[in-house]
Amino acid sequence: MSDRALTLCAEDYSLLTDLYELTMAACYVGEQLDQRPASFELFVRQLPENFGYLIAMGLAQALEYLENFRFSSAQIEALQATHIFADVPSAFWQRLAQARFTGDVWAVPEGTAVFANEPLLRVEAPLWQAQIVETYLLNTLNYQTLIATRAARLRDTAGSTAQLLEFGTRRAFSPQGSLWAARAALAAGLDATSNVLAAVQLGRQPSGTMAHSLVMAFSAIEGGEDEAFLAFHRYFPGATLLIDTYDTIAAARRLADRLKTGEMDVRSVRLDSGDLAALSQEVRSLLPNISIVASGDIDEYKIAELQRNGACIDGYGLGTRLVTGTPVNGVYKLVELDGVATMKESSSKASYPGRKQVYRCYDNNQWQSDCLTLVTEPPERGEPLLKLVVKQGERVYEPESLEAIAERTAASVARLPTQIRQIQQPSMVQPNLSPALQELTERTHRRIHPSYTERNQAGGTGAAGSKTAH
Structure with missing residues (x-):
């Protein structure tokens, strides 16, 4: 295969992924984890310097990608020719040959202002599918959100x-x-x-x-x-x-x-x-x-x-x-697998567990606060930001015109306080956490670190008590 112009078309989308997405998917198949229901959330831990908010963008291209999620026979043959996958089970190739995105997607509409640690998008799908789509989703949402x-x-x-x-x-x-x-x-x-x-x-x-x-x-x-x-x-x-x-x-x-x-x-x-x-x-x-x-x-x-x-x-x-400029470093993290909440706890890279919703409250049409909750909780006061856009692989959210998105962008920015909008040293916002999310974070930490409970009972200070998600 020559490099030609290295141009991209819809038929190429599925191979536009990092190798480890495919190797992990193959591992899931081999260990019979591939069909377990998984939830991944895409969010930004920390905004670029002097950015008080982000404007979510790129959803239209993300949905187009999911609609075209396929692996052709030529692509499968190209993967096999690398010899990297020589030891994977044959079921992996069957998965790729029959690939279609069959999950649900929840997303913040384009043109909406968002803050650090708030999901821009959540994918709920069989684990192998939700894993492979990570790279492309990050690519389009990160770059378009920056612009x-x-x-x-x-x-x-x-x-x-x-x-x-x-x-x-x-x-x-x-x-x-x-x-x-x-x-x-x-x-x-x-x-x-x-x-x-x-x-x-x-x-x-x-x-x-x-x-x-x-x-x-x-x-x-x-x-x-x-x-x-x-x-x-x-x-x-x-x-x-x-x-x-x-x-x-x-x-x-x-x-x-x-x-x-x-x-x-x-x-x-x-x-x-x-x-x-x-x-x-x-x-x-x-x-x-x-x-x-x-x-x-x-x-x-x-x-x-x-x-x-x-x-x-x-x-x-x-x-x-x-x-160009300082990138938007969005990340895509597993938050739940087969009903079990998961979280990352690496230094400065911790995440919150569980499937989440963001509720936005206004006062006199001005932004007042955001609250991060679990989707299983009763609705909070305010407007839920994440909307169902794909259900069982089918788009349920109508495409929007650029004019409509631009109007939402202008309205989103206008409703933010001046101290958040200023371009030098803006106020930095973190969403409030619901009690249930705080409790799940603590419980998940104890499950990951069983000795934490023993230290706490002995009077020590557990890591989750001092760790914040960034």
Whole structure:
């Protein structure tokens, strides 16, 4: 098999997994554990630095993956050819040949604000299925949640009227990543993307400007900046002009003259370098009725700085800082197997046991608190965040439009207190734990560490008494 372009299609999804997912599944089959009902939850232990919340995103692609969970005969033959699985039982290959996702999935709707240790998604399925799907689910939810959160912070900082354009395709981590980044950014409130494929697939109009190379090409053969602007507007009337290839202010002055004579109809210009605050102020004085777009490693911190410095900027092109950055380190942990609660207790990586629900309480339409409970408990006061989206392998949650998700994102952020939304040193939220969840955590710890009870009775301090889940 050649590497060709290493492109990805739906038929490849099942092999897009870490090796250990398959080796563990084979072990489950050999030990006759594979059909035991298992529950895994996907959550984030700790938010990226200076993030007070996350915006859940990526569910649509996760559900598409589960709907296409198959292993073709060619894929099975490729796995067998590795000789890694030489000693596994033949029943493992039968499982793969007949693979379909048959479980239930509970998930937080896309565009919902979530906090550390709150499940974004729960998979309830036969153990071997729930194990194998881990890698792909983490990939799509982690990355799109990062992009959506950054986009929401950018929108919150720039304000509702600023034009925010996603320009990150050339900086995204892969061609596939660029499509997911464009989708997540639009779903979290950005206005448009320059990624033509993403825009076409999502039913949106792509948006872009021009590059310095157009001006440089005309300067090399036909004249200079003015000729480049005239030629570009000949074919794309009213398109945004990039005016800082050589001398931003000189270009703005010449454009102002052409506007007065009616030679050109300029609606917006882009600044990509220099002191953006000072340049935008001077350009605004020369072109008072023209929209000014800024780009060049813009993030929420840069926007806030430009606002403090009185920049006259109407929109932003957002690329590198939007589609890259500190990752969202979501994890996917077994919380229950065949009715028995499980938990991880590694140092700084502990988890809470049992299948859980998150209840959100509001006061005067503002976020007040979240409570983490067991699904077996009576409903708490507030709104349950996790919804049933797949039942026995069949989707029961209708696909949502980007517009609907963007509205939810805006509403979720608007209902958070300012101290959680701020982009520097925000307040960090942990959900309250229900008494039943606290008791189950303690009981599970005692089961895992039988000597804990004896130490406690002797007056010692048990580990669970001091350990918190992070």
